[in-house]
Amino acid sequence: MLHVKGGTLVTAEGSKRADILCGADGKIAHVATTIETPTGCDVVDAAGLLVMPGGIDPHTHMEMPFMGTIASDDFYTGTAAGLAGGTTSIIDFVIPDSRTSLVDAWQAWRQKAQKSAADYGFHVAITHWNDQIYHDMKTLVEECGVNSFKHFMAYKNALMVEDEAFLHSMRRAAELGAICTVHAENGDAVAYLQQDLLSEGRTGPEAHPVSRPAAVEGEAAHRAITLAGLLGVPIYIVHVSTQEGVQAISEARLRGQEVYGEVLPQHLVFDESVYEGSDWLKAAQYVMSPPFRPKHHQAALWGGMMSGQLQTTATDHCCFCAPQKEMGKTDFTRIPNGTPGIEDRMSVLWHYGVKTGKLTPEQFVALTSTNTAQIFNMYPQKGSLAIGADADIVLWDADAERTISAQTHHQNVDYNIYEGMTVTGVAKKTISKGHLVWDEGDLRAVRGAGQYIARQPKRRNVRKPL
Template sequence: MNLLIRGGTVVDSETSYRADVLCQNGRIVAIGEDLAAPTGCQIVEAGGCLVMPGGIDPHTHMQLPFMGTIASDDFFSGTAAGIAGGTTSIIDFVIPNPQQSLMEAFNTWRGWAEKAAGDYAFHVAVTWWDETVHRDMGVLATEHGVQSFKHFMAYKNAIMCDDEALVNSFSRCIELGALPTVHAENGELVFQLQKQLLDKGMTGPSSHPLSRPPAVEGEAANRAIRIAEVLGTPIYVVHVSCEESLNAIARARGEGQRVFGEVLAGHLLIDESVYQSEDFTFAAGHVMSPPFRPKHHQDALWQGLQAGHLQTTATDHCCFCAPQKAAGKNDFTKIPNGCAGIEDRMSVLWHYGVGSGRLTPSEFVRVTSTNAAQIFNLYPRKGAVRVGADADLVVWDAQASRTISAKTHHQNIDFNVFEGRTVTGIAVHTIANGKLVWTDGDLRAERGAGRYLPRACGPAYAEANARRLAQTSWRHQA
């Protein structure tokens, strides 16, 4: 199947130029001015629009079993909603239960994801430690293309990693050439603060941010970064929400440490006043972890993104509808943590980033696609407009506007944290694997069209760091 995007301005992570883009059999085969359309070729007119790499959301939770319920967006509905907003690939999370085999959990998630409309990869969480986890990490990295492993420093008595597990797992990542990632919140402090608030009768959503103050995140981010420093591994910190954790990242990067930071679109735009609403449904709809912060943190996060201390933007897309959130009506600790965003990430970042002058169009491409592709070993297959890359592209109208609403979005949730915002800059056409799957408001996502994306670990990097690790006499002996 041939598809020609004609008359647009290509924008990649470095530059922009006028060119047509010809796609064939799911790949980009030619880029240039006035390309001839092969016989029977589908034409997408992009005059006056930008042609950019499809978005990559490196942090989603489709169909996640969590806090006694299951996220309402599955792999089809969630990836289809992403396509409507210009996101063509996701990296989701396999989260084993404590004592569950990593391979068993991975196979379960692979089965759920077979219905995905867009391409997908997986981070795999390490939620406990023994010799079988050590072994499974090796199998996942070498046989299944898992290049990144997740560590929750929060959620005590559930999936929280203690320091021993962090050290063991980080060390194994070094051996494999894999990248450790962390959810940085001090789980013990969160647990104790939650107990104190409940003991005082403070049971509503307004207590959620009080139980997870910025210092709790900053401490955990700094601890994980320093553990990574001692071991000699790079590290990726997910959903950085506050100045304290941003400062820990910036300081380490300034010292030459390889630290990557991710920021959520929501944390850039929404402040903690949402938890003060007397409407439980509204306040609970914003409950996620880390929580939304006081406004000065949004300013700091934008500066971190502009300065390059934060490299990627994500959503932590994890949908729970009002009846599910109601499980915490009388106890905020039982409100399922999670918000939506995969459909709106690109538009809100363009409107508030490029539209405000904070980001250039090429910087927008970097933080919504290219950087994630490079960090997680998907580049140049993804994150680039170049011959040979996958034909995952978005035709972007920088002048068109839309108003975000739960009534019109494609996400399978009855709430939208960006409700009522009018944004300028939208995806008018989305191409995934060379197929036109979103065009002028018509969603043509195909169930099961998405492909699993294996990601190679770095053999040279693994070899070098294995030698360094061998010099650390106190390393875990598997």
């Protein structure tokens, strides 16, 4: 048992002074203005701190095999780093290869994730269409706690799904009460532009953003939303990074479509200039897809979040160390795509969002935790401070500063894209399922303590565009 005492509770709905009592079962046992500490119960002093639902990162790739290598943060190191930053749950991705069934792949990922220090769930990727997939989707939803599927419109000749298969998958998911998510970039256009650039001898990382311009995302987002609209089903767009993407989402929502958009904090603070300069490795370390953009896109992303048209934040946490990045030394298309960030998401969003007055603390909670829990049907188990919810809690110091660095971070990767950035807003203590796992610098993450979040299906209204 743990008594979180003296803090200010902040949820998506509002803020108030209150204590929380975490039960021995890892759930919130009581919430009241003041609680008397039960005998034998540890007390966590929250005076002067904001007490918020633990962060949920709905987009990570721990130890993912990708582009001929494997992401360096595994389920243990990655989730532990998350705890140090206030994130207490993740949803990772099962990405079946073409020879493996969805269910087998899901089992393999379950196996790998046993070592997690924090709770985790899975989206499962659909890359093509056939009868087995049709049936496996049902198994995953009804027996495996999966209620979301992922689609890639990029990565031609690898993960890319065709529109017709995408339609089949969306229809099926909706029948089952699952929601579809999508990486929205036009894979044909990327493939064309990559070849075009390489044929011109442009092999360095500065060609990466040129091969995936904003319009390529805007196009795919618009297409994905249109296809979902034909069926009247919901769609969730991962890592929205462009004004065009925000526009596509908000226009569809105004037509009554159920469309969600996810933002990565790195897209809020970096622009395309990170790919310039003579330091090959530094540029390569920022290679991820979608790439960093001209600055005006950042305003669009902020506006999307402030207006409620973008609902979640994630990291697309996917770590590759220098030797891995160097696989693309002579060909930017072979640089493993991915950036770290699970440890810093919440601080960066607070610093640039709340401290600047763009977001309220309540919106911060919605964007880092509650909305995600609602969309992926983990609420109120996750994303809430209500009695009965999982005792996943972050104690936030709104005024503390920290300087981000690979020297001090807990992520298993040899760089940090935010290196040297001083941010205001720090996770002082993190509680996972009632256990204090991060205490002002002391990381007490426990290998294997994380549990699988079996998410239930949720029937949604069919909403053809108005």
